[in-house]
Amino acid sequence: MGRAKGSGYIFKKGKVFYLQTKVNGQTKVISLRTGNRLEAERKVQQMIVPAIEAKTKEEFALYVTQARKLVSSNSLTLAEAWDKYLKSPKRRETCSKTEANHKTRFERFKTWLAKAHPGVQTIAQVSDSVTSEYAGVLWEEGLTAKTFNDHIMALRLVFKTLAREAGISENPFGSHNIEKKAEEHQTRRELSETELLNILAAPDSPELHLMNKDEMKVLLHLGAWGGLRLKDAALLKWDTVNMDMGQISVVPSKTRRNKRPVIIPLHPALKAELEKARDWDNGSGYILPMVAERYGRNPAGIVKDIGRIFRHTGIATTAKSEKYSRRKLNVAVAGFHSLRHSFVSFCAKKGIPMAIVQSLVGHGNPAMTRHYTHIGTESARQAIAALPTLTSKSLDIKQSRSKLINSLIEKLNEQDEETLRKAAILFKIDF
Template sequence: MARKVMKQDVGTIYQKPNGTYHYRYQINGERKSISLKTKNQEEAMRKVKELLPVLKATSMEVVSAHVAHARNLIKPANVLLLTEAWNVYAKHPNRATPATVNERLAYEADWRDFLKSLPKGCQYLHEVTPELADAYAQKLRERQLAVDTHNRKIKRLRKIFSTLVEYCPDGSPFQSPVLWRKDREEQEHNTRRLAFTREQEQALLDVLADSTHKVKNKPEIRVIYHLGMFTGQRLKDCVLLQWHKVDLERRRIWVKQFKTGKEVTIPIADQLLTVLREAWAWKCDEYICPNCAARYKQKDASGKDVGCNKVGLDILRVIRWIGLEPSVEVPGRKKKATVYGFHSLRHSFASHCAEAGVPKAVLLSILGTDSDIADKYYVHIGEEAQMEAIAAVASITAKSDRQRIEEALKLLDTPDVPAEEILNRVRHVLKA
């Protein structure tokens, strides 16, 4: 039997003997009663107030609201078809602005690839859920991509969705950290970009001077190799270097790096000066290597750079001449990993500077202040300090001077042992 009854605009709140409040109302001529699951009167009143707007609506409105919710027919105020999303993004003021056409095309290619992974029923941008983003990331993992390649694709898609977030009421579906891969996934791989040794660099110069080896625009390729070897600059900076950036009299080169926009100035080494003077004989336009420069700048119909790959293949052919394989198979990756390339000359340049004791700041003034290659060849703590630390630890178990002297004296009295052998043993003990 009810203990307390409270009439409302629609229906009645009542309390059962166990203290729980219930709500009784009528809809479509049918009487209903539901438990409010509380023994607190104020909370019961609040719950009923939340129900009143629905109960006061017509029965058809209530049914339509439930059906719309079930079928996900309620759309946000701003809706955007997936088929129109790229065009909207490409004109958005917050879009990414890549420095190259190739990178811009990579954004669009990754977007098209993601669309292919979506179910057919997904038509609007707001219908893309974190679960669909995660499913796409899983498909990328199955393609055996490098970790960096995988993460670049996720980064591009995250940028696209964050730019169009006004069409995503629940936020970007690409915000979850589980979409990214970690570097440690490839930590068992020992494959990395290698620097050329001095002997390998000399071998490269020798085959470039040997007429028996053929490659397109070989005289210019020889100049490009000299530029990379004696300036540490990237391939594009060397191929597209212009004569007005070179002063043969003052023996200095100025390079405004394409990748970073930084401008560096570099003295001209004797070997480089010789080949540059030879190149002056074929001067026909502003480029030091005119044929390679024209080849490098070739583009396809979409504006994508294709000539850089052609010149790159010519460069790799020279590396194969000296018996080195530019790329190797890596477990877990579909594509081979590059170990030797023109960029190896940049590593070699840094390595030689480190070995010669050139200050790191001087190297960075040549490579560019944002270069991370220097960190691979210049230790932060200093090798001498590290050696002192190891020596300090080793000295804990080492013999004292007095102990070594006493042991050496005993060896001098060893019978039936040649004097030369005894002398060697004494030297070993005293050095230990």
């Protein structure tokens, strides 16, 4: 796409194209806010070239008016951006907790921006260099890779959702500008059978002071024998349980978008605890009404009590991180999620097929990967070990046997030949 003579020239600096032109005799450099050459050319043709080529004042005034309309589409302010985001039909559906986290991160960016770049008032004015600077500030604060990535992804989502309304063609928080950090994964450890039994029995101990002890005991059983995540177990309802069929059918909160229920057969120990839970059914629909109410207003309180249960049985729940230098606090090494990992471990040891366990806990569970990769390796090793050892001597013997059998067959009539072949098959003689 060509440009009219005198309209200036386009050049690329870093990952963004700019237009250098003259306005009233003065050289101006204008960011075209795109890293795509064709898009840059289109912007120049659409907004600048027509004005330069205007032959009359009336024609020039018309182009100015059109340019102002284009500019007005880029005037979505940062102050009104969050409300626009919430009302956008393009906004991805998220849970209230995730949405609150997104808002916190967006407000933090706005606060930093007001101090570092007070002149930036609109979404369209947020450049790649500004967001790169902000990302650098976050990283220098010592955030873990996961926290950093979550922060950037939240802002990337907000800007992506508002892109058309804000008049931006390229997301300044996009991966072209800010790369994802390699995350430091820390999983909860699994429990031995003895440890698990001690944890399940802990709520019965008079020495352990705990809120809603009876309900907490059922909660632990849901994790141990159902492989449920804490949120799903705490908020489980009676309409997901079919005691006659002996199963739970629930859509996990983490994968609720696909609306695919997970069918969990009831372990005898879990079924017995659910029978006891009928005694405190208050009509709310929740199997654990007190736990569900508390989880709704203070999930951290439930997590802390689970930690107390583990520590009561002698299991440490945190440890210093020697591997991850950016972590300022101790890392969690055991907790409710340990029950889920242990569930996978017990399934693997009992020989339950991987596909069945995957249908219960998902493909990405770390324990799933660890145990079934090991089982797959062991199965492959046993299969290879079962293969016959071939040597030149064994091949010579095999060929001699084959020649002998063939010579015998040639001397027999057709009926005897068929009989011999059947016998050879029965005795697994290869000829």
